[in-house]
Amino acid sequence: MKLIKLLALFTAYGTAFWACESDLKPELTNTVTLSVPQEDAPNTTSAPSVSPMLRPPSDEDQCESKLNYVAPNVIRRLTRSEYRNTARDLLGVELAELVDTFPPEEEVNGFDNQSKSLQVSALHVEEFMQASEKLAQVVVENFDEISPCVPMNEQAESCIEAFIRDFGFKAWRRPIVADEVEQMLSLYRQGVAGAKEDLAHPQAHLLGPIDPMSDGISLIASAFLQSPYFLYRVELGSEIIDSYNDQDERVAGTVKVLSDYEIASRLSYLLWRSMPDQTLFEAARNGELSSEAGLMAQAERMLLDPKSADGLWSFFEQWLAFDEIKDISKDPYVFPEYSEDLNHLFETEVRLFVEDVVFTQGDMRALFQSSQSFMNAELARHYARGGEGAKVSEDRLDESAEWAFNQDLSLDDEALRNARSSLPNGESFIKIELNPQRRSGLLTRGGVLALTTKPNMGDPVHRGIYIRERLLCTPLPPPPPDIVVVAPDPDPSLTTREQFKIHSSEPACEGCHKLVDPLGFGLERFDPVGRFRELENGQEINDQGEVVSTLDIDGTFHGSQELGERLANSEQVQRCVVLNLMRYAQGRSESAPEICDIDQLYGKYSSANYDFLTLLRAIIRSPSFSRLHFDKEDVSLNTALSEQGQ
Amino acid sequence: MSDQKYLNKFERARQAQTLSRRSMLRALGVGSGLGMLNGLGLPLFSGLPKALAQAGMSEQSAPQRLILFYTPNGTKKELWRPSHEPGAIQNLGPILNALEPFKEKICLFDGVDLKAALEGPGGPHQRGMASLFSGAVITEGDFVGGDGRKAGWGGGITLDQLIAQHIGNETPFRSLELGVRVIENMPRGRISYAGANMPLPPVSDPLQVYTRLFSGASEPDALIQRRLRRRQSVLDTVLGDFRKLEQKLDSRDRAKLQQHAQSLRELERRLAISNGQGGVCDTPTAPMLSDVMSEDSFGAVARQQIDLMVSALSCGQTNVASLQCSTAVNACRFSFLEPRVSHEGHSLSHAGDSNQGMQPDWERNLTWYAEQFAYLLAKLDSIPEGDGTLLDNTAVLWGNEISRGNTHDLTDIPFVLAGSAGGKLRSGQYLRYPGIAHNQLLLSLIQAFGIEMSEFGASHLNNGTLSELLV
Structure with missing residues (x-):
């Protein structure tokens, strides 16, 4: 049993973190000891192994037989954001707060769209019902624009039928069959008949205006929008093209080709997080999406649509936790000059930066090392105020944002002259070049720096975990179960680095902390609200860090610039990009046999100089994108059902 | 009271509202969802102390109710437990001081462990949350865990959902899951499960709860x-x-x-x-808060959720409810407390025992939680039902996913059980056990609700009920 002292310095991340000190202070007499008896539990303090998915496959992986594996997945429900976008594109109007009361998705792998965890509870169906009724109201109010045909009166069912076919097609993202039309017509008639009864009700005056045709239409719309064909991305597939037995780690089942309409939805929800548009539906109707050329032509067209920027941002904001920037909160007692208004500016800065990398620079290495950024006067003023040791006059700070901007970002004279004339106030940001020795790559952006520290103090552990989990794809194990901890007081006379260095002197702590603390130490020049600082507690900053237990970038470094370069040029980091995009695109975790397919994607990505859109295109082009794994047991069931004529 | 300032602020806001009164309202559940504020400017505490007739049932047959109450990051058991030996509760530890008026209506426990949380992958907070009200071992899944395994969600149905299956048939809502600032949609952010890997999300916005329960009334x-x-x-x-x-x-x-x-x-x-x-019955007023997820609102939201929960129970909207005060590893600073609290709750819970800067603040956090629990009990106890009160007909179980923040101890959990579930539980006891699995406590409650089950949660951790508890 080990006896360890515990510092009050912990992460708010998923894994608890242990800060240790080797010697017991004499005043600690009332120590608490704990022994959790877990005799069989292995010691987990050693470095976690790097996932095989981050390495090139070996001969043992037998890629020839495994390539183009179609892994099983579970039917995907629309997420809150997908529901909101789909409703917007279906009806052409965006209802404020439509999905605000939907339960948030349970997150796995950092993403909200992982199929296995998309729950449906009583609360969900209630919210879906309420939302469908609000949207049905919109349909009624805008019926003339939405319907291809406007009936003279409620008897004009051929016109209602045209509406059912047209609206149903868009809502269900596939053509409506005769039975379904009939079923909806029947519901329409119920609505009309019910309305007529209500009009005859003695209390009809309490019911508000009632119109039989509107009643029928709103029932249809509400039913379409609560149907599984709207709420889920239903994939039944068509032709069976392959089957797996339980071998080569592949899950037994058959492989089906998706229908063109199913492929259209896969494409639109990947790129837009929304339903297909009219052009994509047309392509599906014409059978264009079963050919690679047809599919890619649509993908290229869609990438030019602004909806792609929103859609892809959804990937980045979840992968890199940018969606948490809006909730950053700092203790006003410790950071009185920080305001939550900054969160929005931080978020805009990283979003513009990411979009520039993805759509303009086209090289994902820039994400980790580029010193280009986006700025407005207000954000520049925050950076310019500087952290401890900055010599900033408050007068001059107020007087000129450009001057302030220069103080922190150390522009040369020419850049300053350019900036002086153009650094905007208000919402608009301009692209600028930062001093690369001070700020390069996303780890040096205020939002990320503030997000990964505590509300009232620095936190190299947290920053290290961010790098390790999000950029290196090597999450940390929880602390060992046989540990005994005793928590001492933190020492305010020490720098953050000195306090946390205690970790490395205790073997039980060191195992995990050596993986993260030294990564965070490299960012010590940035304070918890993202400002550059010269001093901490009156002492000079030491920004030496170390990368350990990676496949290719181990070693010591100084400061954020060297760390950014190291990360940008790491194969592990770039394979981690591939893994994350695959999880997001497929809505599930990777499975073992996919090692070969993921490696092939990486090959295409790396030979295109890490162009993100090339990787995205390769995923769309890959066979599994247009295929479906079908549980074997059910093939016979379906056959039996179809034989019975059901 | 340490949150006096907040209360005053809250009280002023309350009084500023329009006090038009409607005491007879039809409780509807799922209303129109539209126009939920029209004409319903009701006082928050209006008429709750007085007798409320039950929906569709006589007072003689008041139903049993269950409430789960959750607060995170452990406690300080040495300041929590009574200073005397087990037996009838005579005095309370300083942390639970607010429960003084109810010491004959509560049970306190020593030596009840989350043994199910000592197994399975994942960190201690994660395992504790997964097991707390299910008695089941966390599943393997997609979240990072220890020893090469990855942790998933809770491994089984929770107490509230199981009991709701039995006593929820007559009420519009089988159960209600409420939260306060539940912002993490991960295993450590869920306490209620419909089954293994089927977490139920709590609603953290009182207005949304209000709309669900009372709009259209x-x-x-x-x-x-x-x-x-x-x-x-x-x-x-x-x-x-x-x-x-x-x-x-x-x-x-x-x-x-x-x-x-x-x-x-x-x-x-x-x-x-x-x-x-x-x-x-009386319905509460529509809550009005601008930012329900902010640290500043934490205290006010907790109070409003308690008010709504008690209204829902007393109005016959549901017989089963849970209130989850944030999540495990809750990084919320109690900014509404005066004088100022230095750190967020998780950091405070991790402070060293001799840390004079942080421990007093942590104790204030813990005291505040107890005050909210006392507020809940007071509200329940103020509503007469039959010969007793709503509290008497309810079992309120207050649990925590660990017992101590700076050790992550999963043994000796500070369970508080209040009410007697309609005379089925023996209250007023301080009970000490030699490190038993909490499955026994959960199973005792299940049986107190007349459900004939012989085990709950992980089979191998079951060892019957707690005979001292059951009448």
């Missing part, structure tokens, strides 16, 4: 009938779609859709009940 009968009829027509059609589609899917997808269809049938049941027997 003022609508005329004919309008309610009209809405119900229309909704049933739509749901019939939709359920038909589900039935047809299920046959075409493989087993994985079919299971997902069956879960959905089951929830739809539950919604149909609720709509029918709401219509058939609208309860007559």
Whole structure:
């Protein structure tokens, strides 16, 4: 049993973190000891192994037989954001707060769209019902624009039928069959008949205006929008093209080709997080999406649509936790000059930066090392105020944002002259070049720096975990179960680095902390609200860090610039990009046999100089994108059902 | 009271509201969802202390109720437990001081462990949350865990959901899951499960809870009938779609859709009940808060959720509810407390025992939690039912996913049990056990609700009930 002292310095991340000190202070007499008896539990303090998915496959992986594996997945429900976008594109109007009361998705792998965890509870169906009724109201109010045909009166069912076919097609993202039309017509008639009864009700005056045709239409719309064909991305597939037995780690089942309409939805929800548009539906109707050329032509067209920027941002904001920037909160007692208004500016800065990398620079290495950024006067003023040791006059700070901007970002004279004339106030940001020795790559952006520290103090552990989990794809194990901890007081006379260095002197702590603390130490020049600082507690900053237990970038470094370069040029980091995009695109975790397919994607990505859109295109082009794994047991069931004529 | 300042602020805001009063309201459950504020400027605490008639049931047969109450990051057991030996509760530890008026109506426990949370992958907070009210071991899944395994969600149905299956048939809502600033949608952010890997999300916005429970309360009968009829027509059609589609899917997808269809049938049941027997009782006012997820609002939201929960129980809207005060590893600073609290709760819970800067603040956090629990008990106890009170007919279980923040101890959990579930539990006891699995406590509660089960949660951790507890 080990006896360890515990510092009050912990992460708010998923894994608890242990800060240790080797010697017991004499005043600690009332120590608490704990022994959790877990005799069989292995010691987990050693470095976690790097996932095989981050390495090139070996001969043992037998890629020839495994390539183009179609892994099983579970039917995907629309997420809150997908529901909101789909409703917007279906009806052409965006209802404020439509999905605000939907339960948030349970997150796995950092993403909200992982199929296995998309729950449906009583609360969900209630919210879906309420939302469908609000949207049905919109349909009624805008019926003339939405319907291809406007009936003279409620008897004009051929016109209602045209509406059912047209609206149903868009809502269900596939053509409506005769039975379904009939079923909806029947519901329409119920609505009309019910309305007529209500009009005859003695209390009809309490019911508000009632119109039989509107009643029928709103029932249809509400039913379409609560149907599984709207709420889920239903994939039944068509032709069976392959089957797996339980071998080569592949899950037994058959492989089906998706229908063109199913492929259209896969494409639109990947790129837009929304339903297909009219052009994509047309392509599906014409059978264009079963050919690679047809599919890619649509993908290229869609990438030019602004909806792609929103859609892809959804990937980045979840992968890199940018969606948490809006909730950053700092203790006003410790950071009185920080305001939550900054969160929005931080978020805009990283979003513009990411979009520039993805759509303009086209090289994902820039994400980790580029010193280009986006700025407005207000954000520049925050950076310019500087952290401890900055010599900033408050007068001059107020007087000129450009001057302030220069103080922190150390522009040369020419850049300053350019900036002086153009650094905007208000919402608009301009692209600028930062001093690369001070700020390069996303780890040096205020939002990320503030997000990964505590509300009232620095936190190299947290920053290290961010790098390790999000950029290196090597999450940390929880602390060992046989540990005994005793928590001492933190020492305010020490720098953050000195306090946390205690970790490395205790073997039980060191195992995990050596993986993260030294990564965070490299960012010590940035304070918890993202400002550059010269001093901490009156002492000079030491920004030496170390990368350990990676496949290719181990070693010591100084400061954020060297760390950014190291990360940008790491194969592990770039394979981690591939893994994350695959999880997001497929809505599930990777499975073992996919090692070969993921490696092939990486090959295409790396030979295109890490162009993100090339990787995205390769995923769309890959066979599994247009295929479906079908549980074997059910093939016979379906056959039996179809034989019975059901 | 340490949160006096906040209370005053809150009180002023309350009084500033329009105090138009409606004491007889039809409790409807799922209302229109539109115009929920029209004409309902009711005082928050209006008339709650007085007798409230039960919806569709006589006072003689007041139903049993269950409440789960959760606060995170452990406690300080040495300041929590009574200073005397086990037996009838005579005094309370300083942290639980606010429970003094109820010491004959509560039970306190030493030596009840989350043994199920000592197994399985994941960190201690994660395992503790997964096991707390289920007694089941966390599943393996996609979250990072220790020793090469990855942790998933809770491994089984929780106490509230199981009991709701038995006592929820007569109420519009089978159960209610409420939260305060639950911002993490991960295993450490869930306490209630419909089954293994089926977490139930709590609602953290009091206005949303209010709308669910009480909107539409003022609508005329004919309008309610009209809405119900229309909704049933739509749901019939939709359920038909589900039935047809299920046959075409493989087993994985079919299971997902069956879960959905089951929830739809539950919604149909609720709509029918709401219509058939609208309860007559006082309803609270619509809560008004601008930013319910902010640290500043934490205290006010907790109070409003408690008010709504008690109203829901007393109005017969539900018999089962849970209130989850944030999440495990909750990084919220109690900025509404005076004088100023230095750190967020998780950091405070981790402070060293001799840390004079942080420990007093941590104790204030813990005291504050106890005050909210006391507030809940006081509200329940102020509502007469039959010969007793709503509290007497309720079992309120207060749990925590660990017992101590700076050790992550999963043994000796600070469970508090209040109420007697309609005379089925023996209250007023301080009980000490030699490190038993909490499955015994959970199973005792299940049996107190008349459910004949012989084990709950992980089979191998079951060892019957706690005979001292059951009448």
